[in-house]
Amino acid sequence: MIHFKNVTKVYPPNTHALRDVDFHVAPGEFVSIVGQSGTGKTTLIKVLIAEERPTKGRIIVGGWDITNIPARHVPILRRQIGVVFQDYKLLPRKTVEENVAFALQVAGEPMEKINKIVPQVLKIVGLEEKHERFPDQLSGGEQQRVSIARALSHRPKILVADEPTGNLDAINTREIIDLLMKINELGTTILLVSHNREVVNALKKRVVTIDNGQIVADQERGKYIL
Amino acid sequence: MFILSFTRILRFAFQSFLRNIWLSLVTVTIIVLTVFSLTTLILINVVTEQAVTAVKDRVDISLYFEAGAKEEQVTLIRNQIEKMSHVVAVNYVSADSALELFKQTHSGDELIQEALKEIETNPLGPVLTVKADDLKNYPIILKSIQDFKIDEITKEIDYDDHQLIIERIESVSAKIKQIGLILSIVFALISLLVVLNTIRMGIYVHRDEISIMKLVGASNWFIRGPFLVESVMYALLGCLVFWILFFIGLNFLAPSVHSFFADIKFNLVDYLLHNFFYIFGFELLAIIFLNLISTLIAMGKHLRV
Numbered sequence: 001m002i003h004f005k006n007v008t009k010v011y012p013p014n015t016h017a018l019r020d021v022d023f024h025v026a027p028g029e030f031v032s033i034v035g036q037s038g039t040g041k042t043t044l045i046k047v048l049i050a051e052e053r054p055t056k057g058r059i060i061v062g063g064w065d066i067t068n069i070p071a072r073h074v075p076i077l078r079r080q081i082g083v084v085f086q087d088y089k090l091l092p093r094k095t096v097e098e099n100v101a102f103a104l105q106v107a108g109e110p111m112e113k114i115n116k117i118v119p120q121v122l123k124i125v126g127l128e129e130k131h132e133r134f135p136d137q138l139s140g141g142e143q144q145r146v147s148i149a150r151a152l153s154h155r156p157k158i159l160v161a162d163e164p165t166g167n168l169d170a171i172n173t174r175e176i177i178d179l180l181m182k183i184n185e186l187g188t189t190i191l192l193v194s195h196n197r198e199v200v201n202a203l204k205k206r207v208v209t210i211d212n213g214q215i216v217a218d219q220e221r222g223k224y225i226l
Numbered sequence: 227m228f229i230l231s232f233t234r235i236l237r238f239a240f241q242s243f244l245r246n247i248w249l250s251l252v253t254v255t256i257i258v259l260t261v262f263s264l265t266t267l268i269l270i271n272v273v274t275e276q277a278v279t280a281v282k283d284r285v286d287i288s289l290y291f292e293a294g295a296k297e298e299q300v301t302l303i304r305n306q307i308e309k310m311s312h313v314v315a316v317n318y319v320s321a322d323s324a325l326e327l328f329k330q331t332h333s334g335d336e337l338i339q340e341a342l343k344e345i346e347t348n349p350l351g352p353v354l355t356v357k358a359d360d361l362k363n364y365p366i367i368l369k370s371i372q373d374f375k376i377d378e379i380t381k382e383i384d385y386d387d388h389q390l391i392i393e394r395i396e397s398v399s400a401k402i403k404q405i406g407l408i409l410s411i412v413f414a415l416i417s418l419l420v421v422l423n424t425i426r427m428g429i430y431v432h433r434d435e436i437s438i439m440k441l442v443g444a445s446n447w448f449i450r451g452p453f454l455v456e457s458v459m460y461a462l463l464g465c466l467v468f469w470i471l472f473f474i475g476l477n478f479l480a481p482s483v484h485s486f487f488a489d490i491k492f493n494l495v496d497y498l499l500h501n502f503f504y505i506f507g508f509e510l511l512a513i514i515f516l517n518l519i520s521t522l523i524a525m526g527k528h529l530r531v
Contacts, residue, residue, distance in 0.1 A: 102442075154443065
C-alpha cells in the first residue's frame with residue numbers, strides 16, 4: 001500500500017530530516033511511527049501527502065509513484081489519504097456536519113453524495129447525535145472524532161494520524177485509539193504517528209521507530225523502545 | 227460538476243467580500259476613482275476630437291463672384307474645381323439665393339433692408355464654396371483656383387484655415403490628456419496595491435479554511451478561484467458604482483453640459499448613451515486585468531497545494 005524506497009529529505013542548507021528511510025506498509029496494516037520530537041516523523045507524513053518532495057528515493061502509494069507528483073495530481077492523492085492532526089484543524093464557525101461536508105464540497109462532490117456520506121461517517125465516529133454542534137461545544141476527544149470523520153469522508157484507503165491524542169486526556173486518548181482500531185478493522189490502512197509510549201505499547205501492532213531521521217527499529221508486534 | 231464547483235467558488239467569494247466589508251468598500255472606492263480618471267481621459271479625447279472636427283468643418287474656400295458674372299461661367303469653373311483631386315464638394319449659391327440669405331440674416335437691421343430697397347438690383351453675385359478632403363490640401367486647391375486667372379469675374383477668393391485655433395485646441399487637449407494619463411496611471415497603481423492588500427488580507431482571514439482545503443484535496447483552482455472571483459467582483463462593482471453616480475450627476479448637470487458643448491454641436495449625453503457599452507466594457511476589462519494581476523501576485527505561493 002505504501003512503499004518508501006531509500007527516501008532522504010534534506011532541508012537547506014544541510015538539515016537531514018529523513019535519511020535513507022526504507023519501509024513497506026501492506027494494505028489493511030496498522031503501523032505506529034514512533035520517535036522523539038524533531039526526529040523526522042512529521043516530515044515523513046509531509047512527503048507522503050506531497051506537501052514536501054523527497055530529496056532522494058521514491059515513494060509509492062497504492063502502486064502510484066508520487067515521488068515527483070505534478071501539482072495538479074496532488075488533490076487526487078490527498079483524497080486517497082485521510083489525515084488527522086493533533087490540533088484537529090476544524091473550522092470554528094461551522095457545525096460538526098458542516099465541517100465534514102466542507103471536505104466533500106471543496107472536492108466538488110454533489111449535494112446528494114454529501115448528504116449521504118456525512119451521516120455515515122458521523123455514525124462511524126459516534127457523533128450522529130451532535131451533528132449540529134459547533135467545535136467549541138465539544139470535548140477535545142469529540143473534536144478529534146470530527147476530524148477523523150472528515151478524514152474518512154473521501155473513503156480513503158489510508159488514514160494518517162499525526163499525534164492524534166497529543167492534546168487529549170487518558171480517557172479520550174483511549175476512545176480515539178479504539179476508533180482508529182475500528183476503522184482499521186473496516187479495512188483502512190492506518191499510519192499512527194505518536195510519541196505516546198502507553199498508547200503504542202497497548203496497541204500490540206507493528207512499530208517503526210525513527211531516530212535522527214533514520215529507521216532504527218521495525219518490529220511486527222513492537223514496543224516504544226526509545 | 228463544473229457548475230457545482232463554480233457555484234461554490236462564487237459563494238466563497240461572496241463570503242470573503244462580506245467578511246471584510248470595510249476593506250472591500252475601500253477597494254471599490256479606489257476602483258471608482260480609477261474608473262473616473264479613465265473616463266475623464268476618454269471623454270477629453272472625444273471632446274477634443276469633436277472640437278477640432280467642428281473647427282475643421284468651418285474651413286472652406288469661398289469664391290465670391292461679381293454681381294454680373296454669368297451662370298454658365300460659374301458652372302464652368304465649378305465643373306473644373308470638382309474635377310480637382312482632394313476636392314470633396316463644391317457648393318453653388320446663386321446670386322438670388324445669396325441675396326435671400328443675406329436678407330434673412332439681416333432681417334432685423336432696418337438700415338440694410340432700406341438700402342437694399344434703394345439699390346433695387348441685386349448687388350451680390352453667386353458664390354462657390356469648396357470643401358477639401360483634408361485640411362492640408364486647401365493650399366494646393368487654392369493655388370490651382372488662383373491659376374484659373376478669373377480675377378475679372380471674382381470679387382474675392384476667401385480662405386481662412388483656422389490653423390491657429392486648431393493648433394491651440396490640440397495643444398491644450400494634449401496637455402489635459404497628459405495630466406489625465408498620469409492621473410490614470412497613479413490611480414491604476416493605487417488600485418493595484420489596494421486590491422493586492424485586500425486579497426492578501428482575505429487569504430489571511432481564510433488561512434484556516436485554505437489549509438483545510440489543501441489537506442482534504444481541494445484543487446488549486448478551487449482554492450484560488452474565490453480570490454480571483456472576488457477581484458473580478460471589485461472591478462464590476464467599481465465600474466457599476468462609478469457609472470451609476472456619473473449618470474445621476476449628469477442628470478442634474480445635463481442642461482449646463484449641453485450648453486457648454488453647444489459651440490461644437492456635441493451632445494455628451496447622446497454620445498454616452500450610444501457608446502456606453504463600449505466604454506463600460508473597455509473600462510471593465512482594463513480593471514479586471516489590473517485586479518487579476520494584483521490577485522495573482524497576492525496569491526503567489528501561498529495558495530499552492
